[in-house]
Amino acid sequence: MLRYTLMRLGIFAGCLVVVWGLVYSGLAPRGLGDSNGMWIIMLALVISAPISFVVLRKERDRASVGIVQRVDRMKANLDANRSQEDSVDDTAQAQGQAS
Structure with missing residues (x-):
């Protein structure tokens, strides 16, 4: 997952540099007033998203396979804990009824 995130950030950084160069060379429009920095970031996001996809x-x-495996492992651990709690509860109830 970290690898995917870093690769995605790399693509965004590359797009940011390209967009910045295009805006300051006059080939892409500048933002309105003081919004030039935000314009460059938003344009880089819009361009990098489909490229990353x-x-x-x-x-x-x-990365999604790794996430699914982790979720399955967590579900199995929860089920194991739940069954242990059920068996302890059943034992306690049986001892309470026997008294």
Whole structure:
């Protein structure tokens, strides 16, 4: 997951540099008033999102498999804990009824 995040940040940083260069060279429009920095960041986000979606498909699939495995492991641990609590509760109830 960290690898995917770093790759995504790298693509964004690359787009940010390109957009910054285009805006300051006059090839892309500047923002209104003092919003130039925000304009550059927003434009870089809009451009980097579809690039990341296409380029990082395999890495995203690999990260999602890792997340699914982690969730399944956590569910199994919860079920094991729940069954232990149920058996302890059943034992306590049986001892309470026997008294």
